[in-house]
Amino acid sequence: MPGYRREDEGPRTKQHGWEAASVLCGRRAMVKKVWCRELFGKFLQVRYEPTQARYFSEPKCQDTVRLWYLAYRYLIFCLWLLIILCSVFEIGSVNPLGLLEKWPIYLTNWDLILGLVQSFLACVLVTRRSRYQEQPGFDASSLYYGKLEKFYWFMYVVTSSLALGVTITYWALIHDPAIHHVDVLNILIHVANSLLMIVDLCVTSVPFEFRCFWWCPFFVNFYLIFSIVYYLAGGLDKNGQHRIYNILDWEKPIMTLLICAGGLTFLVITHCLLCILARLRNHVYERRRKPFVSDAKNVKNMGKEPTYTRKNESCV
Template sequence: MGRLNWRNAHCMGGVMDGDETSKLFGKSCRGNVSPLYWRIPILLWSVVVITCSVSFFWGSREKFLIYMTHWGLVLISLESLFGIIVTVRKVNKEKSDATFGLPWYVKTYWLLYNIAIPVSFLVSGFYWGLLRSKVGKLDYFAPNPVLDVMLHGINSAVMLVELLSSAHPSRLLHIMQPLLFAGAYLLFTVIYYYAGGLDPWGHPYIYPVMDWSKPRETIVVAALSGLFLALMHIVVVAIATLRDAIVRRLQKDVTGVYNNAFNA
């Protein structure tokens, strides 16, 4: 009877409060396949890429973290690390807190997950759509072609693997999490500019398409980037919903876990 109630609770509203819901974050949508099979490789990949990026960075090391690309890479590393922690700990046997019924490390993982995936898509789209296009003409930004692809292409691919393979939900109501992260980076670029910060080549900006000496153009780019990021979050929710629908159909289970995009 308890198992039936657990399944019906998921069917009625997706993830709900309680210890049982924590199990989803350490599970795969593919049945008994452990998330460790992709989260450990993603963590190792991110650590190797961070190490190589720092080693081959074209400027002084203290300027490594002025780029959104590297912020996103650190996000992937933290997201995969907490994903591993969530997987290996028996969260269903631990006492929940009084907020959302989830342990703090599960909530931390979910927050990082909600931010890392759409931000990775934004980084790839922003880079190839603006910086490396005829608009940005930023050929000097990627002196190493292998790292170039790793930072601005494979980053999205590994996060897509996380999205397609995980069992826990994505919520439309969480759209503010990636937007607030992007807002924090935007504020950083403003402070960096007015503090006299330069890029590694001595330019008074971090990205040429976001030059605060041209505030109107920069605000337009920032607004469009924010809209694109919001769209990417919606796409993530749509993919998660489709993922769960396909899994239910393959398992011929109409009462199982599914992604309720509007649930908190």
């Protein structure tokens, strides 16, 4: 009957509308969840794998490891070791205090340890790569991106950002001419550390990604926790004060927390600047390679063999 159909169609249409709305909301929620997961997953991905693992064992100007680069890597390691020895035994200081037990409490010395570790890992990777190259049929693109490369990449990025952060923070906020002397040791531990990382960044092929901005602040948080524990345990600095740095005074917790937040933000900015510098490095090397690549193509089109075999060995 017509009346029965109309009475029955109303609830049925209303029920179908609720079902359609619930399905639509469910789909929207699912799309939103997947979108957020993909966005933050890609942005905060720890295990971001670069295109090739070869970047961690070869210089930027060549796709092979030559003797000069192997010697360069061991030279960098020796320089980091020399700086640490001078820092521990206060060689080059005009006013040595001789408090060896206080050496591990300073963030500067944590940065020196990181520099030594990452330079040692670089020596291991480059030495292994040079041995692989001696094997017939070696292909650098087939190198495996393993745990050693991942750990080296993490240490390298953290050391680079932390070195610049330590240098700028020390000379801007910590250095007191009445207490600290601008001697050889001070220059080594608060200037040479950043210079080593900047030079190394220009020579190596280690990638820098913006998504890794949180690696260095994550590591520094461990030092901040250590400073709190050290303060609660009654620890003193080399001058007998109940703090490690004048800007890290937990007797003024609010001010110190604000300074820590600003310092962590500054490390993020430092990492972004290093990423820009790394991209500028890549752009410069790519521009230098283009003339060599074009010359090789022209010679090949003329039916002649090029005078070199590798197109990206432009700074041999």
